Structure formats: C-alpha cells, structure tokens
Amino acid sequence: MLKMKKLFIALLFFPAILLAQSGPKIEIVGGDNINTGNHKRGQELTYDITFKNVGDQDLVITGVQTSCGCSSALAGSDAVKPGETGTIKFTFNGQGMGSVTKVVMISSNENGSSTKNVQMTMNMVDPVTLNPGSIITEGKVGDELTQKASILNTMDKEIDITEITSNTPVIKITSDKMILMGGDSANLEISIKIYEESAINAAIIIKTTEGEFQIPVLVDVKNN
Numbered sequence: 001m002l003k004m005k006k007l008f009i010a011l012l013f014f015p016a017i018l019l020a021q022s023g024p025k026i027e028i029v030g031g032d033n034i035n036t037g038n039h040k041r042g043q044e045l046t047y048d049i050t051f052k053n054v055g056d057q058d059l060v061i062t063g064v065q066t067s068c069g070c071s072s073a074l075a076g077s078d079a080v081k082p083g084e085t086g087t088i089k090f091t092f093n094g095q096g097m098g099s100v101t102k103v104v105m106i107s108s109n110e111n112g113s114s115t116k117n118v119q120m121t122m123n124m125v126d127p128v129t130l131n132p133g134s135i136i137t138e139g140k141v142g143d144e145l146t147q148k149a150s151i152l153n154t155m156d157k158e159i160d161i162t163e164i165t166s167n168t169p170v171i172k173i174t175s176d177k178m179i180l181m182g183g184d185s186a187n188l189e190i191s192i193k194i195y196e197e198s199a200i201n202a203a204i205i206i207k208t209t210e211g212e213f214q215i216p217v218l219v220d221v222k223n224n
Contacts, residue, residue, distance in 0.1 A: 025055035026108050026116055029085065033119045037156045038182075040210060041124040042094050049073070049088040049104065049118060053080045063107040064088055070095055071102045071120075096124050125154045127210035128180075135204075138220040139194050147190040149215060151206060153180035160209045161186065168202040170195060171217060190217075197221050 028034075029050040039045045053059035058079040066073050071092045080086040090104055104118040129152040139145050153159045161178045170193045177186035192200065200219035205212065 022057070023055050024053055024057045024059035024080075024082075024108065024110050026059055026106065026110055027052050027054045028116070028118055032117065033121070035121045035123075038123045038125050038154060039094065040127050040155070041097055044094050045092050045122065047090045047092075047120070049090055049120075050085055051080075051088065051106070052085045053082050055110070056082050058082070059086075060109045061086070061088070061106060062109060062113070065105045065107075066090075067103040067105075071104075073104045073106075075106070090120060092120070092122060094124060098125075099123050127155050127159060128152060128206070128208065128213055129154055130206070130213060130215050132215070134216040134218070135190070136218045136220075137192070138222060139192075140222045141194050141197055143194045145192040145194070145219065147192065149188040149190060149204070150185050151175075151180065151188065151213075152185040153182055155210070156182045158182070161206065162209065163205075163207040164188070165205050165207075166202055166217070167205065168200065170200060171202055171204065173204055192217070192219055194219065194221055197223065 029052055034049065036047050058081055060079050061075040064073040064075050071090065073088050073090045075088040076086055088106065092102060100122050102120045104120060106116045106118060108114060131150045135147050137145055137147065159180045161175065161180065164173045164175055166173060172191045174189045175186045180186055190204065199221055200217065202217045204215040204217060
C-alpha cells in the first residue's frame with residue numbers, strides 16, 4: 001500500500017515537471033552581466049551578444065530595446081531551434097568616460113511572451129595615459145635640462161608608437177619602447193637645451209596607431 005502511494009505521488013508531479021521544462025527558453029552565453037573591457041573613448045563599438053535556446057521548442061526573438069538612444073541592438077529574424085545559438089548585435093556610440101553601463105531588453109516567446117535584461121558594461125578610456133600631463137620647469141641660457149615621462153597603454157590591445165617629436169628643435173626625446181602591449185608603458189628621456197633668454201612654450205608630440213597625443217612643455221628662462 002505504501003509503494004502504491006509513492007507511485008501515485010510521483011505520477012501526480014511528473015506532468016508538472018514536464019510542463020515546467022517545455023517550450024522555448026533563452027540563456028545568455030556567459031551570463032546576463034557582460035563586461036566588454038576597455039574601449040577608446042568617443043569611438044563607436046559593437047559587440048555580439050550570444051544566446052542559446054535551452055528549451056525544447058523554437059525560440060523567436062520578438063523585439064530588442066536598449067536603455068538609451070546612445071546604444072542600439074538588433075537580432076536576426078530566424079527562429080532558433082532547441083540547442084542552437086543566435087546573436088544580437090549591440091552598438092554603443094562610445095560617449096562617456098570610465099565605466100558605462102547600458103541595458104539590453106530582449107523580448108521572446110519564452111513563456112508565451114517575456115523579456116530578459118542583459119547588462120552591458122564598457123570601460124571607456126583614452127588609449128594612452130601620459131605622465132606627467134605637462135612639463136613645467138625653469139633654467140638659464142646654456143643649461144641642458146633633463147626630464148622624464150611615461151606613456152601607458154590603457155587598452156586591451158597593442159598600440160604602436162609611430163613617431164615622437166617636438167615642435168621645437170631645442171627639445172629631443174628618446175623612448176625605450178615603440179610597441180606597447182595592453183597595460184604596458186614606455187619611458188621617455190627628454191632633453192631641453194636653452195639657447196636664448198626667452199621662455200620655451202612647446203609640446204612633445206606622440207603619434208600612435210590610436211591617434212596623436214601631446215605633452216605641453218613650458219620652460220621659464222631666468223637671467224644669468
């Protein structure tokens with residue numbers, strides 16, 4: 001009698017389990033919170049959000065929206081069969097500085113009609129950080145001043161330094177590296193020769209594969 005009761009209870013819950021598992025079901029590959037890493041500030045970026053149908057019926061994406069007009073998302077129109085994957089193309093205009101978060105709202109035929117929110121986080125940075133940001137010093141005619149500076153690659157990819165110059169011949173610069181991997185830095189040795197009794201107002205110009213950057217240089221020349 002006890003065995004019959006257990007069998008009856010199991011049969012009672014078995015259809016409910018089947019019902020709970022039936023239908024299409026969307027799952028974001030890698031989770032609902034996606035960090036895309038570092039990106040160049042002001043430059044548009046795109047990212048493919050990959051999702052999988054972990055249900056047992058065809059999954060249809062019925063609509064995609066984003067949390068602001070500075071971003072957009074677009075999904076394919078084809079139904080995704082059970083066990084297969086699809087992609088949603090996310091685009092962000094690159095505005096902002098530091099960590100930026102947007103939400104992608106994906107509507108599908110899961111449970112008849114439902115919406116899944118995916119949080120997209122992007123770290124918007126300037127490709128390089130210059131230290132110091134400017135050089136201010138003083139000297140007198142005949143002096144040869146030496147300064148140091150560094151260039152840090154803040155991106156997750158290689159940056160090549162194509163040229164380091166100055167807009168005045170009295171400033172000479174050498175660098176210990178011309179190729180910077182992600183997170184790597186180059187050290188600059190700077191020589192400033194004072195030839196006359198007038199202030200030097202110039203700049204060090206650093207040309208890279210991610211753009212041109214400058215370190216302003218101001219030298220106050222004292223009388224002998």
